[in-house]
Amino acid sequence: MSTKDMTKTMFAEALIKLLNHVPFKKITVTMLANHCRVPRQTFYYHFHDKYELVHWIYSSDLNKAMVENANESWSKVTYLFFQKLNEKRVFYKKVLIDSGQNSLLEHSQTYPANLFLASLSQGGQSPVLKDLQFSLNYHAYACSNMTRHWLLSEPDVTPEEQNYRTLRAMPQVLYNELNSYREKKQV
Template sequence: MANSQITKRAVAVSLKQRMEHTPLEKITITDICDDCGLNRKSFYYHFQNKYELVIWIFEEEIGRPIREKVASNRVSLSLAIELCEALASERGFYANALRVTGPGSFREYLAHQMQPMVLRSLSMEHVPSLDRDETTYLISEFFLSSLYRWLERTPPSSAEAFLEGFSSASLALAKRIQHLLEKPTE
């Protein structure tokens, strides 16, 4: 294994261990480097910040294989279950990572990664009045908020139960919104 990969993996292990008990926002680059016996310059040679490191960890562990299946048009319930189970296997780390919002965050990254899948599943090409980017981003955020809450539960329900509950809640919300929009104004 190249030295670059060894360094990245050591930094990743440090961050994951710290995130089991410390919120991501409170972990410093110095903390991570001290754990690994590295200097800050070494960290910044590989990553711009700790949020990029979280995304790298996700990509190495889960993201790349999932994206390959999505690219081959194999988006299915079993793929969603696989993603949820992979996140749940390290739920402390991923719940902590999803808690952080804003530009460059893991949550924002995942929301953008989900947008093409959401667009495909909604068949929105026939609905010109909707802003596709905004709509798919909001749906992605709704899913990620639900996913975060699921990962925070002790113990979480099964991935299947989570996805079934999410689906039911989504349908109920959509029906309620449709009902409110169809109601005549008084």
């Protein structure tokens, strides 16, 4: 892990610890820097604000599930991501309460769609068909809101069940394209 990633991870761990005692809205950059025993400018070197830190945590969790399981089926990758969200449910519940500008909800609606669009474009689907792009964006918005609902209010629903629900609701054309892309990468 690079020094830059270690510093980002240090701030992520500080945020998670502070959330045990302080509501997300009341956590400041100064509190994070003090917890890490570094100057505030160190935080600003890596992140614009605490929202960007939350986005980085979420994006890192998603990227890790995708990269570490590049040879797995699409359904396995999504299951592993839901499992990671569930493991960090306490954290995600505390940051998902906020749904305004720069919120994690807003980020989770756009980041995965952009990531998958970029992957599909690199996989020979360039340019990505407008219908496929619409399906991807539509599903990303629905999935992010339903995942938020799951994390905030359905603790008895397992990651397996949430994954099944999400994949069953995915437009078939999108599911086929994502699986096709993953199969091409494995060859």
